[in-house]
Amino acid sequence: MSASPASGPPPQIPPSPSTPPPTALRQRLAELRGPAVAPQPMDARALAALAANPGCRRRALLDGAGVNKAVLAQALGSPSAFGQSQFAFMRGNAFEAKVKADGGAELMRLLYGQLGGPDEPDPATVRTPDLAAAGPQGRAARTALALREATEAGAQAGAWTFLDHPMLALEVAGSPAYLEPDAVVVAPDGRWTVVEIKSFPMIDAAADAAKVGAAARQSAVYVLALERVAGHTTGASVHDRVLLVCPKDFSNLPTASVVDVRKQLSVTRRQLTRLTRIEDIAAELPEGTTFDPELPAEELTAAVERVEAAYAPECLSACELAFHCRDRSREAGAVEALGRGVRGELGGLRTVDAVLSAARGESGDPTDPTVSALRRAAELRAEALNGAAC
Template sequence: ATPDLSAAGPEGRAARTALALREATAAGDWALLDHPMLALEVAGSPAYLEPDAVVVHPDGRWTVVEIKSFPMIDASADASKVGAAARQAAVYVLALERVAAVTEGAEVGQRVLLVCPKDFSNLPTASVVDVRKQRAVTRRQLTRLTRIEDIAAGLPEGTTFDPACPSEELDAAVAAVPPAYAPECLAACELAFHCRAKSRAEGAVETLGRSVRGELGGLTTVAGVLAAAAGKEGDPADPTVAALRRAA
């Protein structure tokens, strides 16, 4: 069966999807949900997600289906693209688990079906991808996110990101939010150049990469790192400072 999932607005579509999942699970038959809508709480606010498809198995298992345009050549695809697809599918798994928790007999599969073009042709081929690890990482990251209300509380009164506002007002609003830039942002976010310029101006070590940031411990600015290496600043008992001095 392919239930009709149309409804008004994302909230309505998410409710319709949850109902269709419950009905299909109770029916104990195969069902394909084409572009369902799922809701997930991110930083205290609902985010709406639309997987390509979800399959309901007769035994109550739900499987996420992700359709991608990169090719699968001789049954294998670009590992970084498969990794990105697995991270995306893991978020859908988490969102589905919220519905499964209140649906009798339902269980969300931790293996997703990745559908890609076969060897540059326009024929589809599919591969099963285990997303247990990505699911665990994403779940941990979601629980550690700062709540949106807390971020908003630190902004000047009346700050708005309404695209209809004059550009100076929007500039000021964006400038009021501290960046958390890392080089990975360049491939994923339209604000990357803005955040990179701001982070570089602040001398933030994150601009050099998250792994560098992790290794530098409490040293958060490039100037601080150089001063510690030159022996002008920093606690010599700090192992990072000691390592920098040895290397300098």
């Protein structure tokens, strides 16, 4: 049940914590997308993937410019196998609607059962403010106001507040990103908790570890964005544990568990600060560079290759351009294609040909520990093959 509006003039919505980029930068990013291409909004999944690979200037620029990487990959001839099936998408929406039915009564029950609170929420008195506003910036400002009002209502009247699909703003590499968690709950003690609803099952109170990890990284981005608002709200705190709601076993009944995102939050915060500012990357490109998918494939490939990438096999599960970058990495014989761990072990040897040459004794400093280890490994391999031949 929504709270009754207070009498008197409506409150003024404060400015968004993240301001839009300057006009010149907006124009430059629009040129990079293409004159008739609408921007693709950056979501929490993209931010989590970007934070996991902060050295990839290509992804930072494309995401910051709002380039649709799936369409770009198709135009480059390396389509991605990314995304949900229509069936999975519909099932997820139906499950989320079930969890949030009746003003979030079931969701509030699950949250109180897992995290507790000062007083158990009464579904009839839980506040559900209207978060509608014009555009993402307006919605982010409306959400910030609703969070402040909810914190005040909790302190004064012990009220719980359920925010359905709030909009949060976060500055990433000098450009604003607008994020939309499934829900945020404000407890009477001023604690803000992110709720993430997923359609993968929780069997015997445990879910797939890889999927839970991905949800934790995504939720950490929401927590980081909420912290920016909480820093300007008296009495507010953001919970570093999020509520993950999933179907129970093989049913469609919701169940929940608490996920600690402190580690993911720390990593995300550190990695996002390492990102090169988008305008700095854009400034290095020749005038007229564009990633318009309508360009001929040769011109589009040349434009993409002007921006440095940092490919690793992990990109295959996180980026729509991964197949294109993998092909280019293999063509160049880059050791990065073998994984970050291998790349770290090989020191200054940057290509597979250089590694093989050093292992055969044709190049490299024999006093270099990496070269010495490669030559020893080559000798052991030769001995093993000779022994097998005998």
